[in-house]
Amino acid sequence: MAFDRMDSATYLASLLAKNFSRALQERGHKLGFAPGQFPVLLELWSEEGLTQKQLIDRLDIEQATMANTLSRMERDGLVVRRRHPTDRRAQQIFLTERAREMESEAKEAAIAADQSLFSGFRRFERELMLEYMRMAIANSARE
Incomplete structure (x- = not known):
């Protein structure tokens, strides 16, 4: 049986994710964040003071990946960690002023990345594709 990767949803989804990441990387680099940091930023813009474990659960990311991402974000001046007030083993993650100030521009960068990938789509086609992706x-979450 012949396998055509352009008929493979798995292959195409991977390619689309890579292209979105690249489009966001170009825009995010100018602001000072990497694509892998964007989901963490979104969560923290929504609710600061989350623990690493809460971020892992919300974003469905491996512990080691999250630890590395947070270390880079701390190094880049985007987050600070503070001891949890009631759990000595945990630390809470807070945004720096720099990260708070970039929120609207970062979200605009993500929207621009989306728009570049959906260029030429009619509105209903974009909405349908998003619904199919959801x-x-x-x-996949049921498996």
């Missing part, structure tokens, strides 16, 4: 993600 359905596929929901299906």
Whole structure:
């Protein structure tokens, strides 16, 4: 049986994720964040003071990956860690002023990256694709 990668949803999703990451990387680099840091920033813009474990659970990221991401974000001046007030083993993650100030520009960069990938799509086509992507993600979560 012949395998055409351009008929493979798995291959295409991987390629699309890589292209989105590249589009966001170009825009994010100018602001001072990497694509892998963006989901963490989104969570912290929504709710600061989360622990590493809470971020791992919310973003479904491996512990080692999250630890490395947070270390880089701390090094880059985007987050600070503080001892948790009631759990001595945990640390809470807070945004720096620099990270707080870049929120609107970072979200605009992500929207611009989206728009560049959806260039030429009619509105209903974009909405349909997003709905199909959500359905596929929901299906994969059930496995």
